[in-house]
Amino acid sequence: MIPFTVAEITAVVGGTLHGGDPSAVVDGPVEYDSRKVAPGGLFVAFAGAKVDAHDFAAKAVADGAVAVLGSRPVDGVPTIVVEDPRAALGLLARALVDRLGDALTVVAITGSSGKTSTKDLIAALLRTAAPTVATAASDNNELGTPYTVLKAGAGTRYLVLEMGSRGAGHLRYLCDIAPPDVSVVTNVGTSHIAEFGSLDGTTLAKGELVEALRPDGLAILNADDPRVAGMAARSAAPVQFAGESEISDVRATEVVPLGRGRFGFTLHVPGTAPVAVRLDVAGRHQVGNALLAAAVASHAGVDPAGIAATLGDLDGLSTRRMDVFDRADDVTVIDDSYNANPASMAAALHALTAVAGGRRMIAVLGFMAELGEYERTGHEEVGRLAAELGVDRLVAVGEQAAPILHGASVVASWGGDPVLVTDQEAAVALLRAELRPRDVVLVKGSRYRTWDIADALRTASK
Secondary structure: OOOEEHHHHHHHHOOEEEOOOOOOEEOOOEEOOHHHOOOOOEEEOOEOOOOEHHHHHHHHHHOOOOEEEEOOOEOOEOEEEOOOHHHHHHHHHHHHHHHHHHHOEEEEEEOOOOHHHHHHHHHHHHOOOOOEEEOOOOOOOOOHHHHHHOOOOOOOOEEEEEOOOOOOOHHHHHHHHOOOOEEEEOOOOOOOHHHHOOHHHHHHHHOHHHHOOOOOOEEEEEOOOHHHHHHHHHOOOOEEEEEOOOOOOEEEEEEEEEEOOEEEEEEEOOOOOOEEEEOOOOOOOHHHHHHHHHHHHHHOOOOHHHHHHHHOOOOOOOOOOOEEEEOOOOOEEEEOOOOOOHHHHHHHHHHHHHHHOOOOEEEEEOOOOOOHHHHHHHHHHHHHHHHHOOOOEEEEEOHHHOHHHHHHHOOOOOOOEEEEEOOHHHHHHHHHHHOOOOOEEEEEOOOOOOHHHHHHHHHOOO
């Protein structure tokens, strides 16, 4: 973080300072986990239902925090008191963005699925050009966004922010914290549709990211998703399309499988010669994500050869997203267990077939949350696709995931073997009993410990 005095922070957040030196300088990290506090930092104390972080304020200061940002004074501790520390964190983050000014380019990414992978690819490419700070994992909400922003320093040139939304106005709020210079939209689907109400509602809410652009910004839109492409009309800034469609400015042609679920393609960037890309991440859907990232990188001045080189040698991507690993017993596991919705389930199932290449396929699929009225049909569609793709063993985890099996059962030509298990432990026991060499296992589901299955497969073999 760039330096702020305690007095400046107090003024920015509209707080009242209790104790401490107003001229003291905060130039270390801003943390809300007292275990991560470092010298020169600021500790943000939230009063939760079970834990009140104000109880750790004294320890945070003893560990080097200059002051505490909280909702009540703490005896003997310099505390900036505000009504809402979360909102105050957003105000402080905006002040940092304003101070960095034109030296900082904010790249914001949203979409129903694929935004974390796309964010990771963008960050990897921009890091080849200049110092870059990016959202960790999918820390993309009203807490994670300002927390990420406040990691930027005087030397930061690119701030890559994944922005999540669960309803109208959410992205508008996040864009008030960090106004984007470049807005990237991956797709519109049924993720969190219970909150949005409909696909039209989702489209309207996701488009807030495009509406937040100033006229000198840039909207980068997925040309292959009509709802996203249609957001061009909502942008006051220039628009660039990326995809495989002929309308794309940044485009892929000649997409070919490379083995182990990876794909290569020819990358076309306006004004440059086409280059060959061998994408170092599994999944056919990653081609589209890579094109969006390539468009951002090209706008930042990274040449196509550099883009191709980075996309072909990726490292440090977020965990539990298309992580393909081989066990000692010759079983291959695809850990895509971080989260799930119908679109990302479909992408993962297609990736399973690409990785398997004719080997026995086992799909271990958990419940998909927040689908509202679409819940049953969404699960059934996933099961139907698994059957149509020829998954050999289809394991649904938990009663809520049972409609996946019903969807598979309506595919008359499917000869696979379905099973419903009660929980993650039962799934692990089943796999340990049944796995044999050369099997390929996909593990995917919403955030209900589905990753426990992948972790068990990672640490043990038959």
